[in-house]
Amino acid sequence: MSSSIDKKWISFGALMLGSGTIYKLGFMKDAFYVPMQQFMGLSHTQIGTAMSLAGFISTFGFLASIYLTDKTSKKIMVPLSLLGICLSGLWLSTFPSYEIFLLIYCLLAIFSDMMFWPTMLKTVRLLGSKDEQGRMFGILEAGRGLVDTIIAFCALAIFSACGSDAFGLRAAILFYAIVPGVIGVITYFLLEPDKKQPKTENTGSGMSEDIAKIKMALQNKFIWLVSFNIFLVYSVYCGLTYFIPFLKDIYGLPVVLVGVYGIINQYGLKMLGGPIGGFLADKALKSATKYMKIAFLITALVLVGFAFLPHDSINIYVGMTVTIFISALVFSMRAIFFAPMDEVDVPREITGAAMSIGSFIGYLPGAFMYTIYGSLLDGNPGYAGYKMVFLLMVGFAVLGFLLSTYILKKIYK
Template sequence: MTQEKGKIEKKWISFGILMLGAGTIYKLGFLKDAFYVPMQEFMGLSHTQIGTAMSIAGLISTFGFLASIYLTDRVSKKIMIPLSLISICVCGIALSTFPSYPVFLLIYCLLAVCADMLYWPTMLKTVRLLGNEDEQGRMFGIMEAGRGLMDTLVAFGALGIFSALGSTAAGLKMAILFYSVVPGVIGIVMYFLLEPDESPVENTAEKSSEKTVENANKRAWEGVVRALKNKNIWLVSFNVFFVYSVYCGLTYFIPFLEEAYALPAALVGVYGIINQYGLKMLGGPVGGFITDKVLHSATKYLRIAFVIVGVILVVFSLLPHQSMGIIPGMAITLCISACVYSMRAIFFAPMDEVRVPREITGSAMSMGSFIGYLPGAFMYAVYGGVLDKFDGLAGYRIVYIIMAVFAAGGFLLSSYILKTIKKAK
């Protein structure tokens, strides 16, 4: 009994530290979120240079997810997770020197490799393996909420340091170092907390290190091939794709509210904090609880949420916004965001429902990340292009209809996945 209790405690401690890592590993890569103007002023970067760095890093991330299909099941999480977090720390220390632009670009590419190729798929794999089938929704939901909370605390901590040092170049250097040290410390702690991946017992005749490496490589490639041949992994991955396509559209709620309702500057900040942080912390646990305790199925929850989001988006696109008050507009957009955040929190949980073998979890999560997060590489350009082509509210109405179409696609795919699960049972 004591041993079992110890295992449970260690599981949740490991989960908590993973959550801390997930909430800090992207802070340096998205330094612009809190320090856009100081980056321009003290690092001498233009809008184009910052945008180019983000685009190149995004491209590296896309191919990083692809490479991680092999790496995640080849290298133990005990090595991969600490390595990624400590590497982020080293990159951050280099960034704090305010390097030349070519070096700045190189650092941003390395940050993308560490976060998206090494850490993220491995973290998803570890979370899945920490929980049983009945805990998937809650664990992924709590992970998203905790990530949002950690994200907020670390961001305010860095802003506090920056302000305390007079909002100067020295303040920015110290804020970057703060963003660097936190994941570094978490990485060191994770090395001592995480257990190595379980691996099949090797044949006694295969004791040489060369043979062991050869067999490990062979098993990893077999895992990749099995993942690529598994229809259910493709189905779950494209369900993530539909959720993320809708999620990309949430970015345009703030400019819409400013244009349609002349949202005051003070309310823009309040709305942004609620939308970015508050709903992430709320939506994750709510989605996880309903998934595990009410519907007992992440796919059922996604199907229902797709319907709710799609219907609200269609109705919202048809409303006479010119004659409406600002409060209904804010309330409706926040409801849509809350639903989408709850979906985003648990959209990898169906991997257990469709019985993806646990020994290829790393390949499955990497593949799901590659396909699922792919809209981030082009949907912002699609939505932005629509808004540039169609002036005023007409462009936003088209964007909301496109988002509703993706929600409809997600509903149809979720229904098909449920039918597949039922047939398998």
């Protein structure tokens, strides 16, 4: 039993390392949004288009992963995806043309979202029992936040030490590329091969077992309900990116400090939001869905108030504090938004397919929300554009509150 527990946490730690580094290049705008504009010549819309194109590729990647995650061992999938990220990052460091930049972002999406993410989610769910789901995903998000923060601050330090110019940005990109490559090699030796899940009566209908699992997942209405709730959390999450240029454009925060804020806002809050969300869901409310319902409501109310604050006459620390609070709420929901898969009793033998469908629907906003938010900002300069972004986020939070309420009623029945 001791050996089994050790293997469980070794696998968990390896996945935490991988998940904390694999998205650094695809989301380098979190710490380097302004330098990307200055030294790579990118506009709000161009950055948003790259993010949305990557999200579009991820969408179809999640569809492919419905088959791959239950068919291919994590011992192969995880290291291969991390090494693919490394090679893509080396190419990105050459500051290619915008067309090649878009192609690289597509490759980053394939390696991270099609190959890595559903495999990681499946493994984490199977590592924990039913009453551990909130905590397991909460600890994962906190661990990711710690790794994210350390790696991002190291990259920002490299950028600053190298002159905070184009050379510094290139050096930071190379760092972001090399780290997942090294971790990819390490995870190959740490991860155990997959164990086959036992067959059930539902998967023996005369068709292949893999197709039967996919069919079971697609016919499960609760998987779709949970997936659309994830969709709404992620739609709000996409808007958090624009707190970063907001503080520079409206409050005049210096570029390096904007980078520091971006790291705290996008990564550091995972360490806070993850454990809090997991603990409240498992221990206090006994329901991840109930926690998300409450968090959606608070997020909507705070965002409404924030959208109408007189930002030209209030202290910058007020704006920073409110945005960090909103981000913490959203990250607490992100940490546990897959946990309801156990709450609605999704069969464990179709975990891979369920997580892939959840990822496909849930992360779909990445295919278009960044373009929408970026276009609003470019088409409405100044605070007017940011106000539109914030109110759109409010709309998604309200829909999330309503859907969470509906899911809870179904669970109680």
